[in-house]
Amino acid sequence: MSGPVDPHAPVVFDRVTIRYADRPRPALRAASFALQEGELVVVTGRTGSGKSTLLGAVNGTVPHFTGGHLSGRVSVFGRDTRNHRPRDLAGVVGVVRQDPLAGFVTDTVEEELAYTLEQLALDPAAMRRRVEEVLDLLGIADLRDAPLRDLSGGQQQRVAIGSVLTASPRLLVLDEPTSALDPTGAEEVLATLSRLVHDLGLTVLLSEHRLERIVGAADRVIEVHDDGTVSDGRPSDVMATSALAPPVVHLGRWAGWDPLPLTVRDARRAATGLRADLSRNLGAPGGAQVAGVETHPLGPERLIASAVSVTHGTVAAVRSVDLSLRDGELAVLMGRNGSGKSSLLWALHGSGTRSDGAVTVVTATGARVDPAAEAPRTRRGHVGLVPQSAPDLLYLDSVHAECQQSDHESGAAPGATRATLDRLAPGIPDDHHPRDLSEGQQLALVLAIQLSASPGALLLDEPTRGLDYPGKAALATVLRDLAAGGTALAVATHDVEFAATAADRVVVLAEGKVVADGPATDILCDSPAFAPQVAKVLAPARVLRLDQVLGAATRLGAP
Amino acid sequence: MRTAGSPLARHLHPVAWWVWAIGLAVACSRTSNPLLLLLAVTVACLVVAAKRGSSPWARAFRLYLVLGAVIIVLRVLLHVVVGYKLGSTRLYTLPSVELPGITLLGPLYLEGLLAAAVEGLRLASLIACIGAANALANPKRLLRALPSALHEIGTAVVISVTVAPQLAESVQRVRRARVLRGEGGTGLRSVGRVALPVLQDTLDRSLSLASAMDSRGYGRRTEQSPATRRVTAALTLTGLLGAGIGMYGLLDSTAPAAIGLPMLVLGLALSAIGLRVGGRSVQRSVYRPDPWALPEWLVAASGLLAAVLVVVQSARAPGTLVLPVDPLAAPALPLLPVLGILVAALPAFVAPDPPVARRGEP
Numbered sequence: 001m002s003g004p005v006d007p008h009a010p011v012v013f014d015r016v017t018i019r020y021a022d023r024p025r026p027a028l029r030a031a032s033f034a035l036q037e038g039e040l041v042v043v044t045g046r047t048g049s050g051k052s053t054l055l056g057a058v059n060g061t062v063p064h065f066t067g068g069h070l071s072g073r074v075s076v077f078g079r080d081t082r083n084h085r086p087r088d089l090a091g092v093v094g095v096v097r098q099d100p101l102a103g104f105v106t107d108t109v110e111e112e113l114a115y116t117l118e119q120l121a122l123d124p125a126a127m128r129r130r131v132e133e134v135l136d137l138l139g140i141a142d143l144r145d146a147p148l149r150d151l152s153g154g155q156q157q158r159v160a161i162g163s164v165l166t167a168s169p170r171l172l173v174l175d176e177p178t179s180a181l182d183p184t185g186a187e188e189v190l191a192t193l194s195r196l197v198h199d200l201g202l203t204v205l206l207s208e209h210r211l212e213r214i215v216g217a218a219d220r221v222i223e224v225h226d227d228g229t230v231s232d233g234r235p236s237d238v239m240a241t242s243a244l245a246p247p248v249v250h251l252g253r254w255a256g257w258d259p260l261p262l263t264v265r266d267a268r269r270a271a272t273g274l275r276a277d278l279s280r281n282l283g284a285p286g287g288a289q290v291a292g293v294e295t296h297p298l299g300p301e302r303l304i305a306s307a308v309s310v311t312h313g314t315v316a317a318v319r320s321v322d323l324s325l326r327d328g329e330l331a332v333l334m335g336r337n338g339s340g341k342s343s344l345l346w347a348l349h350g351s352g353t354r355s356d357g358a359v360t361v362v363t364a365t366g367a368r369v370d371p372a373a374e375a376p377r378t379r380r381g382h383v384g385l386v387p388q389s390a391p392d393l394l395y396l397d398s399v400h401a402e403c404q405q406s407d408h409e410s411g412a413a414p415g416a417t418r419a420t421l422d423r424l425a426p427g428i429p430d431d432h433h434p435r436d437l438s439e440g441q442q443l444a445l446v447l448a449i450q451l452s453a454s455p456g457a458l459l460l461d462e463p464t465r466g467l468d469y470p471g472k473a474a475l476a477t478v479l480r481d482l483a484a485g486g487t488a489l490a491v492a493t494h495d496v497e498f499a500a501t502a503a504d505r506v507v508v509l510a511e512g513k514v515v516a517d518g519p520a521t522d523i524l525c526d527s528p529a530f531a532p533q534v535a536k537v538l539a540p541a542r543v544l545r546l547d548q549v550l551g552a553a554t555r556l557g558a559p
Numbered sequence: 560m561r562t563a564g565s566p567l568a569r570h571l572h573p574v575a576w577w578v579w580a581i582g583l584a585v586a587c588s589r590t591s592n593p594l595l596l597l598l599a600v601t602v603a604c605l606v607v608a609a610k611r612g613s614s615p616w617a618r619a620f621r622l623y624l625v626l627g628a629v630i631i632v633l634r635v636l637l638h639v640v641v642g643y644k645l646g647s648t649r650l651y652t653l654p655s656v657e658l659p660g661i662t663l664l665g666p667l668y669l670e671g672l673l674a675a676a677v678e679g680l681r682l683a684s685l686i687a688c689i690g691a692a693n694a695l696a697n698p699k700r701l702l703r704a705l706p707s708a709l710h711e712i713g714t715a716v717v718i719s720v721t722v723a724p725q726l727a728e729s730v731q732r733v734r735r736a737r738v739l740r741g742e743g744g745t746g747l748r749s750v751g752r753v754a755l756p757v758l759q760d761t762l763d764r765s766l767s768l769a770s771a772m773d774s775r776g777y778g779r780r781t782e783q784s785p786a787t788r789r790v791t792a793a794l795t796l797t798g799l800l801g802a803g804i805g806m807y808g809l810l811d812s813t814a815p816a817a818i819g820l821p822m823l824v825l826g827l828a829l830s831a832i833g834l835r836v837g838g839r840s841v842q843r844s845v846y847r848p849d850p851w852a853l854p855e856w857l858v859a860a861s862g863l864l865a866a867v868l869v870v871v872q873s874a875r876a877p878g879t880l881v882l883p884v885d886p887l888a889a890p891a892l893p894l895l896p897v898l899g900i901l902v903a904a905l906p907a908f909v910a911p912d913p914p915v916a917r918r919g920e921p
Contacts, residue, residue, distance in 0.1 A: 065770050090776030102764050103771030105718065107699070114846030119776030121842040128847065149724075164775065351738050377741040385739050392736035395755045409741050435759060449740065 008078040010171045010203040011035040011058055016072035017228075018053055018062060027053040029228035030072070035171075035205060035220075040197045042214055042235075043207040044244050045224030047468050048438045051207045054224055055175045058205065059093040060086045076171065091120055094164025096174045100156040101149070109151075109159050110135075110144045116167045127166075134162045138192060153337065154185025158192055165196075172196070174206035178213065179466060182337035182494050183529075190214055209468050212246035212497065212533055215239065216263035236260045244469050247497055248533040250546050267537040278541045278552060299327025301362065302488035303348060303383060303457045308357035310343040310512075317343035319512040320357065325457055325488040330479055332499045332520070333492040334530060335509035341492035342388065344509065345459045348490070349385040350374065364456060380410060383457040384450035386443070388465070391434065393446050399437070400430035402445060410453035421448035424478050439466035440474065447478070457488040464495045476502040500524055500532035500544040520544065568912045571610075573696030574704055575855040576906075580692030582862025583903050586869040587684040588810050590880040591677050592890045595869075595900060596684045600627075602904045603684075603691040610906060611694045612913035623690025627683030634679030638671060639664065646670030648887065670884040677882050703845060708791070708837035714777070718768065722761070729760045780840045787836065794833030801826025854910050861905040868899030 005012055011034065018028040027050035035041055045051045056062035060081035063070045074081045077092055086095075097103050106112045113134055117127045135141040138158050148156060157177055164172065174193070178186035194217050196202045208214050215221065221238040223231050231238070239249045240260050252261045255274055261267035303325040310318040318340040325331060333341045346352020348359055350371025361371045361382045371379050387393070396402045399421075406417040421428065425444035428437065434445060443463055450458065460479075464472050472495070479502050483489055493499055499506060503520040508530070516523050525535045525542045532544050543549050580603075587599050604624075611617040639653070641661065646668025655665035702713035733756045734749075742749055772778075783791075805823025808814040872895045873880050879893040 059774050061770055061774055065773055086770075086774040087776045087779045090774060090779070093774070095771070095774040097767065097771060099767070102767045105714070105768070105772055105775075105777075111846065116775045118843050118846055119779060121844045124844060124846065124848065127844065131846070167776070349739075351735065376738045380739075380741045387732075387736055387739065389732060389736075392733045392756055393740055395752045406740075453741070 005034045007075070009034045010037060010039075010077060011205065012073070012075045013054075013057075013230075014073040014075075016057065016070065016074055018050075018057060018068055018070050020066075020068045026228045027068075028057070028224070028230065031224075031228075031230040032072075033222060033230060033232045035203055037170075037203055038197065038201040039219045040194065040204045040217060041206075041220045041222060041232075042211070042218040043205065043222045043224065044211060044238075044242065045207075046226055046244070047209075047440060047466065047471060049224045049226055050228050051224050052175055054222075054230070055173050055205065055207060057081070058171075058173050059089045059095055060084060061095070087119075090116060091167050092169055092171065094161075094167065094169035094172045096157070096160050096164060096172065096177055098176045099180050100153075100160035103160060104148050104156075104163075107147055107149070108144075109140060109146050109148060112148060112159055112163045113166050116163060120167060130166045130168070134166045137165070138162045152185060153181040154188040157181060157185065157189045161189070161192060161196075169202075171203045171205070174204070176207050176209065179209060183496075184336055186210075186213060190217070209466070210246075210495070210497075211244065212248065215246060215249075216266075235262055246469075246533060247500075247546060248537060251534055251537060251549065254546060254550070264533055264536045267533075271537050274549075275538055275541060278538065278543075278549075298329050299486055299488075301325070302327050303362075303490075304360045305344075305348055306358050308344070308347050308359060309355045310340070310347050310353050311355045312343070312353065317512055318347060321509075321512070321514055323348075323507065323514065323517075325490055327456070327486045327488050328483050329504055330483040330489040330491065330502055331505040331507055332503035333490060333507050333509060334494070334496075334499060335515075339509040340512040341509055342461050343512075345385065345461050345490065345492055349383055349459055350379055351376065351385070361457060364454075377409070380450070380453040380455060382455055383459065384453060384455035386446055386450055386458070386460045386463060388461045390446040390463070391442050393449060394434040394442065397433055398430065399428055399432050399434060399445065402434055402449065403430075406449040406452045412452045412454075417448050417452040420451050421445060424448055425474070438471075440468075440471035443467070443475065444478075451482075455487075457490075458482065460489070460491045462493060463491060464493055464498045472498050473501065496524070496530050497532050499530070500535070506530070568914045570612075570697065570700060570849055570913060571695070571858060571906075571910050572704065572849040572851050572855045573698075573701035575851070575858045576696035577692050577701070578859040579862030579903065579906060580688045580695075582859075582864070582866040583691075583900070584685050584688035585809065585866040586896070586900060586903075587681060587688060589866075589869050589873050590896065591681055591882055592880050592893075592896075593677050593680055593882055594890050594892055595880070595896050596677070596680050598897065598900050599865075599903070600684050600687045602900055603687045605904055606907045606910075607691050607694050609908075610910050610913065612697070613915070614697060616698060617694045620690050620694035623686055623693070626690075627686045630683050630686065631676060631679035634682070635672060635675050638675035639667060642671060642675060644668055644671050646884070646887075670887050673882065673887070674884050700849060704849065706831075706834040706838050707841040707843060708834040710838075710841055710843060711778070714772075722764070725764065726757070726761060729757050733757050733760075779842060783840045787840075791833050791837035794836065795830050796833075798826045798829030798831070798833055801829060857909045858906045861903050865899040865903040868902075869896045872896045 013031050013033050016028055016031045017026050019026045031054065043051050043054060053062050056066060057070065057074050058076060062068060064085050076089060079089065079092070104112055105115050110131060113131045114127055117130060135144055138161065140155065140158055140162065143151065143155060148159065151159065178189050181189065190213055193204055193206070197204050215235050218235050220232060221235045223238055223242055225231070236259055239245050239262060240253065248261060248264060248267045252267055252270065257270040261270050301324045305321060305323045307320045307322060308318060309316065309320050321344060333344065335341055343352065347354040350359060354372060359371060360368050362368055363382050369382065371383050374382065394402055396405055403417040403421065407414050421444060424447055425441050428441055434442060437445065463475060467475060476498065479489055479491065491502065499520065505518065506520045506523040507514055508516040508523065521542055521544060524530050524532060524544055525539065534546055534549065535544050538549065543552070583599055583603060587596060590596065607620050611620065640663060644665055644667065648669040650667045650669055652666045653664040656663040699717055702717055705713045730753060733753050737749055737752055801822055804818055805820065805826050808818035808822055809820060872893055876893065879891040880896065882890050
């Protein structure tokens with residue numbers, strides 16, 4: 001930190017070290033920084049690095065609620081969290097967490113908005129006025145009587161923000177507010193936040209894995225390193241060196257652009273030369289493909305769905321979809337929440353509802369069977385599924401026990417699951433409790449368990465949730481290797497950048513129907529909604545990823 | 560039943576519904592005259608049909624009626640199996656089983672059966688009254704009306720009500736996950752495997768909810784001296800004990816009059832003072848509290864009037880409030896109690912209609 005720190009700044013961390021009793025190393029180590037009024041500050045860091053600890057320490061949840069030992073000093077508008085409990089700071093700091101539904105106390109929108117005010121003992125007339133103001137401010141007035149459970153994810157998160165805003169806090173702290181939302185919901189929430197910063201001058205501190213959404217709007221980035229130390233700086237300075245950076249930053253670093261672009265718009269303005277190089281050196285028209293899709297020969301059809309429909313009650317989730325997966329193919333299913341991606345995966349797997357149509361899977365022996373007609377144990381050998389909340393599959397108390405149980409369940413040789421796990425995520429100790437693993441490690445364990453039955457087809461539902469950039473890159477490599485080994489894969493995801501790294505083929509669903517199906521490059525480059533950042537920067541060149549640009553550039557001797 | 564000049568649609572104060580229902584229940588408890596009991600159940604049904612909302616607990620009223628019917632049947636069966644048989648009109652003779660001190664089965668008399676059925680009907684009518692209160696007053700709104708000293712208990716109840724559907728959801732999710740690992744998902748062995756992840760899920764959820772509530776100001780209160788806390792506890796406990804005894808005295812017609820109404824009033828007063836003292840340290844306010852206006856007074860008074868008129872009748876002519884079984888005769892139809900119970904139907908006409916629920920977007 002440079003210069004004297006205003007003691008009444010929204011947040012001051014002064015040499016803060018936080019340790020938990022059962023952890024060998026501190027979650028935060030000598031963290032010092034201060035937030036200014038009206039700043040939008042993004043906290044980044046690897047999964048499990050102490051981001052949540054940092055955010056929790058701001059209003060005293062750490063250590064008052066979670067336990068642990070805090071040395072140093074945290075103050076919020078001059079109030080020391082040592083002698084102010086979270087409840088005492090409720091009128092000053094508003095806290096919003098990842099899963100809005102888990103934090104709701106009442107059951108309708110209006111009552112939820114009033115809850116904090118009731119606790120603060122505001123008089124009813126003022127309470128009524130503030131609730132009405134916040135309803136208008138967030139554009140949720142038409143939802144006032146709605147049950148919270150019936151709202152979409154984005155609406156729920158906006159209600160959660162509103163429920164702390166009614167108390168007129170001057171600081172908002174949000175712990176991954178968008179990670180449980182689809183892109184539209186995330187957009188709604190981030191737009192709301194940026195409006196609050198600009199119109200009301202609120203100070204906002206938030207953490208976010210998918211920096212591509214937010215880093216362009218941030219005033220400052222605080223990075224929590226793996227050893228618990230913290231560095232902060234202007235976004236372009238932090239992004240210049242951080243391992244956690246969106247694709248557009250990686251492109252900018254590689255191309256040596258200065259200043260480093262953080263948004264697609266800035267990058268596109270800087271990329272005029274690169275775009276010209278790419279198309280000129282190719283000697284091809286502007287729309288030509290720069291890098292060929294690395295194709296490996298596809299095998300025969302493994303999983304065939306014809307006219308599959310799924311209805312839940314009166315809602316038709318999937319309407320007469322035809323789809324087939326070939327061996328060695330990695331298909332990504334995309335589409336907004338409720339477009340039927342999950343329902344389709346569960347129907348393909350055979351354990352979910354299927355109202356109409358037929359699904360056929362080719363077994364290892366070449367027989368064609370309907371997976372829904374198989375017993376769960378035999379079905380696993382034909383087609384595997386990793387559900388959205390992967391840890392549900394884990395119920396034993398150590399990694400070792402899970403691996404053993406998995407070998408037993410799938411009749412694999414002892415140690416087979418462990419060997420797969422070591423290939424996917426090396427170095428997970430045998431005696432760790434599965435619940436204590438990071439999201440990426442849990443996913444690897446579940447994947448290893450499902451692979452132990454050596455299914456010919458594997459389906460994954462939103463596997464990237466909660467993974468940071470290196471975690472997603474590792475997952476993409478694992479899935480590419482599986483595909484290269486001949487497994488047929490289908491992955492449902494919202495994550496455009498992940499799709500760009502992993503997919504051979506993209507299937508876009510809307511309202512239960514397939515609206516686009518084709519090679520990843522064609523579908524992703526042509527779509528304004530699903531185009532990855534690199535494609536947006538370099539259009540009309542048809543590239544999805546930095547390594548494709550790299551490949552083209554070395555081939556052509558540019559830049 | 561919206562008539563011209565009736566108030567705008569709104570929720571009636573839940574306490575008013577409960578006072579009304581308890582009044583009607585007291586009336587039922589003081590009589591075993593089947594005509595009066597049936598009249599009271601009809602009145603409860605009428606009011607529920609006219610004024611209930613569209614919420615799940617409002618739809619549960621039928622369950623209370625079914626429960627009442629089951630109670631009547633059980634009471635009669637119990638009489639047939641172990642009851643002490645009395646009467647002169649023998650209907651049927653079952654083989655009797657002599658056990659030391661008790662005779663099972665045996666002869667059945669019309670008088671005994673009728674008396675048992677009326678006993679069952681009395682219980683069933685009490686259940687119907689409580690069910691009516693539940694159907695008419697949103698339990699969550701009732702908790703909001705609690706005195707602030709009880710606010711924390713109220714919050715705990717609201718949360719447990721909210722958590723139940725979430726629990727069902729996570730059980731379903733984990734069972735689906737078990738199937739993915741190749742298990743049938745049924746059978747005793749899978750219970751443990753489902754329970755552990757569900758339990759962990761629930762614990763995580765509770766912790767995150769608790770932390771969210773903490774950071775939203777829940778539990779802010781000023782410190783109280785130990786002396787005040789002790790006084791609060793003593794007042795509340797003595798008061799509740801007194802109220803309990805008073806309630807017993809009121810419901811049991813053989814108890815001395817002194818431990819009836821006076822004891823109840825004294826007990827309630829003591830509890831009220833205790834809650835008031837305890838509530839002083841809790842600083843919170845209520846958003847859009849339900850108003851207590853004319854309809855509330857009318858609803859509460861109609862229930863109380865029913866109770867008072869039946870109690871008055873039981874002092875003046877107790878014989879008219881029972882079914883005469885020795886010798887068996889048609890029950891009387893005393894004017895005063897009939898009037899009282901009919902007055903209890905007033906809420907069907909004077910209470911405001913509940914607002915029609917608007918749905919959010921799916």
